[in-house]
Structure formats: C-alpha cells, structure tokens
Amino acid sequence: MIRMLRVGDRVVFDEVEHLVAAVTGSWVRLVAPDGVPSAVLLAHLVDSPGFAIVGHDDTTDARPGGLVAQGLEDLSQEAADRAREWERHVIEVETGLPPGSPPDATPRPEYDPAVHDLGERDAAKARELTATGKRTSVRTIQRMRQRYRAEGLRGLVDSRSSRTASIDGRADVRVVEAIREALAEETSRSTGTRDRLRRRVEEIVAGRHGDGVVSMPSRATFYRLVGRLSQGQHTFGPATTRRSLANRPEGAFTATWAARPGEQVQIDTTTLDVMAAFDDGHARRVELTAAIDVATRTICAAVLRPTGTKAVDASLLLARMLVPEPMRPGWVESLRMSASRLPHRQLADIDERMEQAAAKPVVVPETIVCDRGRVYLSETFLRACESLGISVQPAHPRTPTDKGIIERTFGSLNTLFCQHVAGYTGRDVAHRGQAVEAEAVWSMEQLQDLLDEWIIVGWQQRPHEGLRSPDTNRVLSPNEMYAVLVSAAGYLPVMLTGEDYIELLPSTWRTINDYGIRIDRRTYDTAALNPYRRQHSGVTAQNGAWEARYDPYDLSQIWVRNHHHGGWIRAEWTHLPMVSAPFADFTWRHARQLAAENAQDGEATEAATARVLGDLLRRAGQGPGSTTPDHLSDADRRVATRNQAVNSNRRPLAEPIAAQPVPADDDEDFDAHEITDGDDGATVIPFGVFDARAEARRWP
Structure with a gap:
C-alpha cells in the first residue's frame, strides 16, 4: 500500500526514530528523540537504509494533503506572500531552522530546540515580529502553528482575503x-x-x-x-x-458522438436567409430540409422547397439520401468521386452507379434524430423510416441542443453559402439590405443546383474543425473522415431501388371498382386492374380494400399493391390528357375550388375540375412576360408557381416499374400517352417512379 509522508509521522532514519515536523518542497524537517532538529532531502530520506514509516503521532494535528502542493493561485499576490512569510516563521519556531536553510545550518540561539522549549520559542517569535512593527502576541503564534499543522499553507491565509462575497450581499x-x-x-x-x-x-x-x-x-x-x-x-x-x-438538462453535457457513418443522422427544416425568384415575379424565401451525418459531418441530402414543408418532403429526402449524387452537366471533373479521397473503387464494386457519381458518399442512417414537429412525427415519415429499418429518436420538446450539429450546420450554410448568393437577406431585419427582392435573380431550381454543387465543393472537401484524424489529430474534411471510418468500421451502404422509392410514398386504401379507383374525387384506372375489380384484396383488417401509393407532388398516377401476385400496378388519372403538366395536391385543391365557384350547383365534376386545372397550368407555363391576354390572379399565380417549384428540382426519373401482365380486354389498346388535349395537342407524359439503377445506366 502506498502511503503519503505527513507531518506527525514517525520514521526510521539512520537507525533512529524521528518525528516529521514539516515537509517543505523537497526538504523534510525531522526531530530526534532528544529534540535536536535536522533537515533532510526527501529523496535521501526515503532511500536511506532501514527507512520506514513506523507510526503516527496522534497528538500532532497533521495538515491534510501530505506531499500534495497547496496552491495559492486564487489569492492576490499580497495575501499569498503573507501566508508564505508566516510559514517561514512557524517552521522556524517548530524546528529551529527556517525553510531553505543549508544542511549544516545551526538554529539561532533563541530558537534552538536543545536550549528552549516550544513555549519559549513562541515568545521569542512574538517579540521578534513586534520589534519589526507587526504587533504580535504569543497566542497568535500558537494559533498560527495549530492552523499550519491542521491545514498546511492554506491555514496561514488571512481569512479576510479568501472570503467569498455573497451573491446577494446584505440585501433583505x-x-x-x-x-x-x-x-x-x-x-x-x-x-x-x-x-x-x-x-x-x-x-x-x-x-x-x-x-x-x-x-x-x-x-x-x-x-x-x-x-x-x-x-x-x-x-x-x-x-x-x-x-x-x-430547457437545458441538469448536469454536464455529453458531446454527440458516433463511431461509424450513419450511426446517427440529424434532420431538420429551416428557412434560408436567401430569396428565390418565382415565376409570378415575386421573390420569397425558401425552406431547406437537410440531413447531416454525425460521424462524418456529411450533408446526406439537402432539398429546397417553398414555405410549408410537408411530411412527404421529409420522406422523399430519405430517398435522396440513399442514392448517389449524379454528376451534372457543366460540373468540372474534379467533382467526381473518382477524383476525391473517397474509397471510390471499393464503392464502385458494390454499386455500378458510383462510377459516375459526384464526390459525396451515400450514408444509410441507423438512427435519425429530429424535432417533434408534425412533419417528422407524421405517419408518412415514421412509416418510411420503419420500412428502411431506421430508428427515429425525437428530441426533447423545445430543446434544439439535442440536435445541435444540424442546427450549427444551418448557421454554416448561411455564412458559407447564402451570404455569397444574390438575394441574401441577412439573419434578421436589422441586417437586411435595402432592396433584397430586386437582387434575387435565381429561381429555386437554379438555387437547388447551386446548393448541390456547393455541398460537393465547399462542404464535403472543406476541412471541418469537428473532425480529427485518430492518429495524427489533423483536421479532416467530411470525405476524408468517411474514408477513415469506412476502413475502420467496414461500412457497406445498401442503396435504394425503384420499389423502395414507392414504399416511401403516402398510402391510402381503396376499393377497385368497375371505373377504377377514386382518390380525392380523381379517378385512376388501367387495364391491368381488370382481374381485381370488385375483388377482395385478402387484407381483412382493411375490409378487403387495396393499398394505393401516391406522390402528393405528382397526382397524375398512383401505384396499387398487388396483394394477390406481388409487385405494383401503375394506374394513371383518367383525365390526364386534359392537363399539360404533372400537378400537386395543393394545385388540385385550388382548381377544384375554382371549378366549384363556376358550377351552377356549387359541385364541380371531375371533368370540369380537369379543364380548370389544365387551363391554370397552361397559363402558368407561359410565364410572367407573356403577351397573351390571359392572366393569373394572385392566388392562381402562387399555386401555379409552387406547383412548378416542387417539380422543378426533382431528380431525373426512370421508366415506371412494369405492371402485371395485362389480360385480354376490349380496352387493351388504350394508351393514355397517345391521347392528346384537343386544345393544344400536347402529349402528356407523367413522371415515372425514381429508379436509381435505371438512372445510373442513363448517365453519360
């Protein structure tokens, strides 16, 4: 057992038992049985033949701490000097010699322990201090010796100088x-x-x-x-x-930490400090929904939307996270994954899409940390995460520190990206320019392309102070940290396919009737549904209804799960030839409201709503500078602009998933793609489902 050498210990030195009277620096003051003091170097004492600690003098109040130094850094220099001066006087009274004396030094006559007892030495010290102008009594000397033995050097500090001021002073x-x-x-x-x-x-x-x-x-x-x-x-x-x-929890904070890519991903939505120019001629701020990987600080995905982000936006953000970022026309070759520090060859062996991917890794989340907003606690988002095997961990209410990394990333986006973009608004009204709306020249589609390119160049390849190399402590970029952790954790990203994308869409349960499927007063039909009309799906919990998936931003088609034979059946809107572009749910609701206002009985038919919708999209497509006499109201323009905005930054879409074989039917020659609108003869082609593998084969 290790013991500390303390004042009051009895030790064997030179075959004689001594009492430890003081420990000062590297010197130990010893008192022999006959009262003769001596000063010995600590190293010499413990290395001497026969050295041992044989006991402790219980009558001596040893100061706590042993050889541990007692600092006076929290005191003023004047108070610390007075305490050290008192220490010299006390040690001289106790041992006969002041600290720092050479080994052959002899005590002054009045302090010689062989001639004078301790009381006489106390009186001599009191007379000495009084003669120097510091009036001191014998009782004061005795009290200082007792305090030194009990508390060490700290016991000699004037209590008035170490007193802590009360926070409330003498207030009532x-x-x-x-x-x-x-x-x-x-x-x-x-x-x-x-x-x-x-x-x-x-x-x-x-x-x-x-x-x-x-x-x-x-x-x-x-x-x-x-x-x-x-x-x-x-x-x-x-x-x-x-x-x-x-809202902070009590106690110390624990830093958010992850050991491998995807172990924890934080997701959130914020309004960017930049304005985009919309087709209605007005400039407005846009919302950004982004996800960041804690382990590598990789921005997994970042999607811009008009204000009013919905649950499906968060679900589609998951889909974008799980496919490689494709190279865009005009991007320089240095942005390719093959030119970066990412383990391109190993990833390309896993998925052929990596050959033409940009220098941003694919991170598959294990746990997603989000706030408690309706977007992230909606059934659509939770079901999408469940289908991908992702655990959702909501943050504490009104506690942004639970997802501090994504919050800090939003701040970095505003300072590193937004302030360099035309239409930057500043963080608040006090920091806003005089005519920001006039400076906004980028559309939301262009702003999305700029953001995607900046993430590759200005974020993924930029050193991040929160990322350190485990061997050299060098600051790493997100791409470099990903390469390090992949080699250490053996990370294998399994990426999304076309059918996985459909699983992320919202669902509803409907009956397949003779006319097809009705959803929100829209009718969807296809010849592939013929064998299942008026049939029970086999799902008893839904009373035999069939599961249908739909994209709220493209209602021109739906996908019906084939509960009998597996797979999906794609069905198009029966009035699709009457419109000129894909449309969103809010566009449909606005068109239905307009059609109802024009209807005699206040109830618009599906065909009437389709005509109003087609006219609205046609006029919106002409742009604000058109010379046509047709014009949009403010409400129409806002809806049409938002419809175009949410569809403008979608990824390139692949061919839809093949439906079940179509049996012989009188309508088997019917093809909605060949039917054109009688007004303008435009061929209507709906968006297909995103299939990342098909997309990879189409890349140049």
Whole structure:
C-alpha cells in the first residue's frame, strides 16, 4: 500500500526514530528523540537504509494533503506572500531552522530546540515580529502553528482575503426571494427592462408581506443585485436564448458522438436567409430540409422547397439520401468521386452507379434524430423510416441542443453559402439590405443546383474543425473522415431501388371498382386492374380494400399493391390528357375550388375540375412576360408557381416499374400517352417512379 509522508509521522532514519515536523518542497524537517532538529532531502530520506514509516503521532494535528502542493493561485499576490512569510516563521519556531536553510545550518540561539522549549520559542517569535512593527502576541503564534499543522499553507491565509462575497450581499432575504421568483417568470415572457422587473418585484413583496412592510433597495443597488442573481440567464437578452437555456438538462453535457457513418443522422427544416425568384415575379424565401451525418459531418441530402414543408418532403429526402449524387452537366471533373479521397473503387464494386457519381458518399442512417414537429412525427415519415429499418429518436420538446450539429450546420450554410448568393437577406431585419427582392435573380431550381454543387465543393472537401484524424489529430474534411471510418468500421451502404422509392410514398386504401379507383374525387384506372375489380384484396383488417401509393407532388398516377401476385400496378388519372403538366395536391385543391365557384350547383365534376386545372397550368407555363391576354390572379399565380417549384428540382426519373401482365380486354389498346388535349395537342407524359439503377445506366 502506498502511503503519503505527513507531518506527525514517525520514521526510521539512520537507525533512529524521528518525528516529521514539516515537509517543505523537497526538504523534510525531522526531530530526534532528544529534540535536536535536522533537515533532510526527501529523496535521501526515503532511500536511506532501514527507512520506514513506523507510526503516527496522534497528538500532532497533521495538515491534510501530505506531499500534495497547496496552491495559492486564487489569492492576490499580497495575501499569498503573507501566508508564505508566516510559514517561514512557524517552521522556524517548530524546528529551529527556517525553510531553505543549508544542511549544516545551526538554529539561532533563541530558537534552538536543545536550549528552549516550544513555549519559549513562541515568545521569542512574538517579540521578534513586534520589534519589526507587526504587533504580535504569543497566542497568535500558537494559533498560527495549530492552523499550519491542521491545514498546511492554506491555514496561514488571512481569512479576510479568501472570503467569498455573497451573491446577494446584505440585501433583505425577502427581496432576494421576490427577485428570484420574478426572474423565473421572465423565462417565457417577451424581453423587458429592469424597471419592469422592479415593478414586478414590488408587487410580489407587497402581496406576500403587505404594503410598506419590506423596504426596497435603491435603484442602483437593485440593478446590481439583479445583475448578480440573473448571471447567465439572459433575462434581458434574446428570448429564444433564454428559453433554450431554461430547457437545458441538469448536469454536464455529453458531446454527440458516433463511431461509424450513419450511426446517427440529424434532420431538420429551416428557412434560408436567401430569396428565390418565382415565376409570378415575386421573390420569397425558401425552406431547406437537410440531413447531416454525425460521424462524418456529411450533408446526406439537402432539398429546397417553398414555405410549408410537408411530411412527404421529409420522406422523399430519405430517398435522396440513399442514392448517389449524379454528376451534372457543366460540373468540372474534379467533382467526381473518382477524383476525391473517397474509397471510390471499393464503392464502385458494390454499386455500378458510383462510377459516375459526384464526390459525396451515400450514408444509410441507423438512427435519425429530429424535432417533434408534425412533419417528422407524421405517419408518412415514421412509416418510411420503419420500412428502411431506421430508428427515429425525437428530441426533447423545445430543446434544439439535442440536435445541435444540424442546427450549427444551418448557421454554416448561411455564412458559407447564402451570404455569397444574390438575394441574401441577412439573419434578421436589422441586417437586411435595402432592396433584397430586386437582387434575387435565381429561381429555386437554379438555387437547388447551386446548393448541390456547393455541398460537393465547399462542404464535403472543406476541412471541418469537428473532425480529427485518430492518429495524427489533423483536421479532416467530411470525405476524408468517411474514408477513415469506412476502413475502420467496414461500412457497406445498401442503396435504394425503384420499389423502395414507392414504399416511401403516402398510402391510402381503396376499393377497385368497375371505373377504377377514386382518390380525392380523381379517378385512376388501367387495364391491368381488370382481374381485381370488385375483388377482395385478402387484407381483412382493411375490409378487403387495396393499398394505393401516391406522390402528393405528382397526382397524375398512383401505384396499387398487388396483394394477390406481388409487385405494383401503375394506374394513371383518367383525365390526364386534359392537363399539360404533372400537378400537386395543393394545385388540385385550388382548381377544384375554382371549378366549384363556376358550377351552377356549387359541385364541380371531375371533368370540369380537369379543364380548370389544365387551363391554370397552361397559363402558368407561359410565364410572367407573356403577351397573351390571359392572366393569373394572385392566388392562381402562387399555386401555379409552387406547383412548378416542387417539380422543378426533382431528380431525373426512370421508366415506371412494369405492371402485371395485362389480360385480354376490349380496352387493351388504350394508351393514355397517345391521347392528346384537343386544345393544344400536347402529349402528356407523367413522371415515372425514381429508379436509381435505371438512372445510373442513363448517365453519360
């Protein structure tokens, strides 16, 4: 067992038992049985033949800590010097020699332990200090010796210099309690002034103790007291910061950490500090939904949308995360994955799409951390995560620190990307330019392309202070960190296919009737549904209904799960030839409202709604600079612009999944793709389902 050498220990030195009187630096003061003191180097003492600690003198109050140094860094230089000076005097009284004396030094006559006992030496020291102008009594010397033995050097510090000031000083405790209560109330209120707080404190004090019973401190004293009591609470600062601090859990924070790609992915939505120019001629801010991998800081996906991000947007973001980022026309060759530090060859052996991919890795999430908004706790998003085997971990309510990495990434996007883009608004009204709307020249589609390219160049290949090499501690980029962790964790990304994409779409359950399937007053049909009309699906829990998947941003088609033979059956909207472009659910609702206003009985037919929808999309496609006399109202223009925006930044789409073989039928020659609108003869081709493998084969 290891023991600490302490004052009061009895040790064997030179075959004689000594008492340890003091330990100062590397010197040990020993007192022999006959009272003769000596100073010995610590190293010489413990290495001497026969050295042993044989006991402890219980009558001596040994100071705690043994050989552990007792620092005085928290004191002023004057207070520390006085304590060290007292130590010299006390040690000289105890041993006869002051600390730092050479081994052959002899005590001064009045402090020689062989001639004078301890009481006489106390009196000699008191006379010496008094003669120097420091009036000192024998009792003071004795008290300092006792404190030195009990507490060491810290015991010699003047208590007045080490006293900690009370946070509330000499203020009335009733006033202090009222101030604390008023400060707690400010957490959820809008930020006010100290005068408002003072009035609230006066109300609390009067209501609790009566008018005039408790006197309030002066205004200056009150302000000083409030300043001390509200330290670190941001009572008079930003309200958002104050609420965030109030929601912090007690105890120390644990840094968010992950050991492999995809172990934890954080996802969130924010409004970017940049405006996009829409086709209606107005500039508006856009929303960004993004996901970031904690282990590598890779921005897995980032999608821009008009304000009002929906649950399906988050689900489709998952789909975009799980396929490689394709090279775009005009991108330089240095942006290819083959030219980066990513393990391109190993990934290309896993998936052929990596051959033509951009330098951004595919990260398959294991756990997604999100807030408790309706978008991320919706059935659509949770079901999409469940189908991909992803665990969803909601953050604590109103606690953005639970997903601090994505929150900080949004700040980096605003400073590293948005402020360099035309139409930058600044973080608030005080930082906004004079004519930001006039500066916005990029459409949302162009802004999405700029963001995608910046992520490859300005983020994935930029050193990140949060990423450090495990061997050299060098700052790494997200791509470099991905390469390091892939080699260490053996990470294998399994990427999305076409049918996986359909599984991410919202679902509804419908009966297959003679006319097809009705969803929100739209009729979908195809000859492939003939064997299943008026048939039970086999799903008893849904009363025999059939599962149908739909894309809210492209309602021109749906996919019906074949519960009998497996796979999916694609069915198109029966009135699709009457419109000129794919349309979203909000576009359909607006067209139905317009058609109902024009209907005599207030109930528009499907065909009438289709005509209104086709006319709306046709006029919107002519652009704001068209000379046609047709024009859109503000409401029509907003809906049409949003419809075009959400469909403009979709990935290239592949051929739809093959449906079940079509049996012989009178309508088997019917092909919706060949039917044209009688007004303009435009061929209507709906979006197909995204099939990443088919897309990879189409890349140049």
